[in-house]
Amino acid sequence: MSSTAPQDTGAGPQRLWSVDEHLADILAAVRPLEPIELQLLDAQGCVLVEDVTVPVALPPFDNSSMDGYAVRVADVAGASEEFPAVLTVVGDVAAGSGELPTVRPGEAARIMTGAPLPPGAEAVVPVEWTDGGTGGGAATGMTAASQAPEGAEGEVRVHRAAEARAHVRARGSDVKAGALALEAGTVLGPPQIALLAAIGRGTVRVRPRPRVVVLSTGSELVQPGEPLTEGRIYDSNSFALAAAARDAGAIAYRVGAVADDADGLRATIEDQLVRADLLVTTGGVSVGAYDVVKEALSAVGDEDEPGGGVDFRKLAMQPGKPQGFGSVGPDHTPLMALPGNPVSSYVSFELFVRPAIRTLMGLPDVSRPSVRAVLKADKALTSPAARRQFLRGAYDPVAGTVSPVGGSGSHLIAALAHADCLLVVPEDATSVEPGAELEVVLLG
Template sequence: MSSAATRTAGQDHLWSVDDHLEDILGTVRPLEPIELQLLDAQGCVLVEDVTVPVSLPPFDNSSMDGYAVRVADVAGASEEYPAVLTVVGDVAAGQAEAPYVGPGQAVRIMTGAPLPPGAEAVVPVEWTDGGIGEGPVTGMRAHSASPEGAFGQVHIHRAAEARAHVRAAGSDVKAGDRALEAGTILGPPQIGLLAAIGRATVRVRPRPRVVVLSTGSELAQPGEALGTGQIYDSNSFALYAAARDAGAIAYRVGAVADDAETLRATIEDQLIRADLVVTTGGVSVGAYDVVKEALSSVGDEDEAGGGIDFRKLAMQPGKPQGFGSIGPDHTPLLALPGNPVSSYVSFELFVRPAIRTLAGLKDVHRPTTRATLAADKALTSPQGRRQFLRGTYADGTVTPVGGAGSHLVAALAHADALIVVPESATSVEPGTEVEVVLLG
């Protein structure tokens, strides 16, 4: 671990939030790039510039259903005096060859079809009679008689300028242009662009694989009947969803009972599919804090400096935390507290940045802003602890939701922000400007 020396301060050392986060981000490294099929690369970060091999569109084509014409043949056309042209063929999208458009002629054309040779513009079908005319009549500016093989005639009621309704070759991107630059996150539009320029694969940093597991013999699975003294396992579901929201491929492991050997074996079994392991529960000072018991000695004899360090942070909620590496590949592991609010707040502050760092993203933190506190009374906070309270943010104002208790799941579900009370403050009065972490 790059910061192993800093993790020898002992169990009585009180870490700051910033130092703990710095230790994590100083250790976690972006995943190695791989070549992925286009559909598998969604959500990944591009690691190299992509150059356009072929102009897009690759040829002049029609942006409308209508008729490809010469400009001179429709000059001055009107409802009263339409131009009457001989239709010499059709051209559809994907058609390899198109008929030549000579003087007095037109070719019926479909959207996306290549502009026929000789044609200078496209007249939308709405400007015509749809090709149902029977031939020249009095008052119409008729052209030469239909040649052999003609498709009839079309009456055109409006003039068209050169290149009207024609999408020029290279008008989107030209061959040699940079389509996407390294560092781009590949969303649906980017995937579409890569496909449009003919790329079947792309070199990216893969989405991190994150294994989430809860600990506690008291945990039952949603859908099961609760036994005496049991509660439902909500943490692993919340953290699984949070990992996916952060861009990871998440795997949720069912709750593990309070048995150190079982927990150690479960984690070791999961390492084959993990770039990061996240546990929740069992990191405090209780008699059944099995995460500490199972993992405290892991890596102690590892010359590369592996192992999990359990520490106390100057924060509320989320004072007990664990961080280190495990297994032959030194897979990072973050051990979070078991109370639901503590677990989720810890994820947002520490795990989300680690996931996004693994993914190769530059911006790894939630956005922050300043907001005016709207509350009925002053907020209180313990001296020397950075407190994170749940709140709702709108139009420069933040309102607390629920209390400070780390078990208040319902209040957390209605929050979209964290109100930050700094270590130096023991109270914050209504109307005070505070720092806010935006979760939405």
Template sequence: MSSAAPRTAGQDHLWSVDEHLEDILATVRPLDPIELQLLDAQGCVLVEDVTVPVSLPPFDNSSMDGYAVRVADVAGASEEFPAVLEVVGDVAAGQAELLQVGPGQAARIMTGAPLPPGAETVVPVEWTDGGLGEGPVTGMRARSLAPAGADGHVQVYRPAEARAHVRAKGSDVKAGDRALEAGTVLGPPQIALLAAIGRGTVRVRPRPRVVVLSTGSELVQPDEELASGQIYDSNSFALTACARDAGAIAYRVGAVADDAETLRSTIEDQLVRADLMVTTGGVSVGAYDVVKEALSHVGDEDEAGSGIDFRKLAMQPGKPQGFGSIGPDHTPLLALPGNPVSSYVSFELFVRPAIRTLMGLDDVHRPTTRATLTADQALTSPKGRRQFMRGTYADGKVTPVGGAGSHLVAALAHADALIVVPENVESVEPGTEVEVVLLR
């Protein structure tokens, strides 16, 4: 994987949200294509059109259990005057050698079995006596035919049109058709189609491997006892889940204490399995902001073009951000703030588009819409910053959830949208139409 170098600016430069995102997307490059087995390619993006090598279905086959017959032999058939046909044998799914159906004859046929030569249509078993001579088959008896291979006759009580209950060769896709086009994301239905046309492998851009780690000596793993001054590490879990939701293969690293050398060593150890690294915490101006301390000069020792640029963005939450590349392969690294809401919003705005760019997708952003603000009072926003507030969206309306605090995890859990307040707007009255980023 190759990537361009990120832009740098003076420490006092206040980056806009758009500038920061543009720099990320201009730097990150889609992963190189590889050939994968079908199930390993689930969630990946095709890099080439797939052409159908053989028609699907590859032969005319029955859509019902019943009897393969000639149309003329059942014309006018009724319960009072059934057509009586000689049963010449069975046709099962997967059978290679087929019977010949002549005038006055019928062949038992199973669902999916090829239509035998001479037959023109299929009569469902429910329209017959099942070869038992007991009248039309109904209820539980509709599930069975006369014993396989038994000689005898079948009575047919209804006529059938030509090719009734017959799946025509190529009725799904024909040889030479384009089954899937480049850029398709392979989900279960696409995997099924590829397998059905005989493709065991496919050329795709692989799902990116994303390593997520959080920093902070105060962080404790869930299920452990909290000591005074400690909190549970939620960010690494949230962002790992976000990365998987975006389509990545995500690895969560346990929280790293506030020690620059330990953090740098941990990041270097993780590079072997990372197409993208995400850190959370330690990017502000505090005395223990170890991410900045550990990575600010990483480019001095690595190859030219590496290094992390720490920035201030004109946004709330999420003002402090870091972005650049690290290691010999120039692996992209996004350093997010440590407050839970700040890290989550930053992921949605910056990391998710980076992951989907690595995947080779054309549309990398969450969908946006316009909605009417429903609230008890006006929303306020700091001048010069683009604010992203949590909300719930339904039927063209959006309602704020929780306050503006970047620590309010509970409110975040109930939100399914972000309300966007532009940089030049300081107050939004209820009933105003606003931009909304949809998160579900």
């Protein structure tokens, strides 16, 4: 997996990549997954790769939107409580009925919601506008009529007139045959799945949801629920990143923390390749003595897998300066190596991994939406020179303001849990005064 050369921001391994260069390098290398045919429920969350047209009108026939009586308009013209129209009931029409009674002058047919409009009928009068076929003066619902033998004749008194097509759902009133139901590029959620089923589609051609494997590294990590001994911390990154991958539309597999052992990490990654369209690691990418991700992956693919390998680089950003990107394995599976600090890891995911996942899905809009907002704070924000800083914030869309949440430390995960956006301080700013306008990346 080749890398786009960054602009010259220094010499050799010490040069800094910009955020935009690193993202462009990722998006230039990641390709959408190949389309497959899936059953409807298996296609939920996937992206259509073809337009879907309607083979038959929906609904496919005129049908009643009410429980009531199918009538001819002339027969109920002028009907009132004092002078009801008295009609002969010639049969029942239930949803799914095949053979329908014909409604002739002076006649009505009992009809249920969703049932086809019988021949001769021009409108439906709700049961509340009638005596329910009981012969009395008050509307009593369908109970008595429903208890009558099927096809039995009787009378119904109608107390109100009805216009033509009243309470009738017309054939094709939802969608007409030949119309475009869903466009290519549509993400299939429950309403889209319902529409596909309603027009008779049992399968659909989509790009599958990417399979993302998340590994956290560090001998100090303990799984939540286990006892926490001296010098150990709970593994939160793998949970955060797996959840973020699902939120982005992927199928996420979380692997328990891998100890600081290069051979063990390489073996774990090789085991996971069989179920990965994208691998994400967190931790071990800096310059410490136990940064095993760099040790395990820096030379992968150089000899046995031409074009592969993982490139570790430094970015002009805070948090998230150390990053790794490349490919591993015989299929050149993309791998993204993120920092280990919780906030650095999550911010890096939002900026780089989420767009990669959305690209694999074949979506045109891969990044979170951003807006401009006015900084609401008690004091100026400070930022390191020549670094793009991402701070946690709370966005008020009504006021058009954004407020910082917590400090700038990359370990402050509690503040992240209360933030709904990232404040972006550009590289050319070392401070931002209250009242200034900033770019805000919306989360969720």
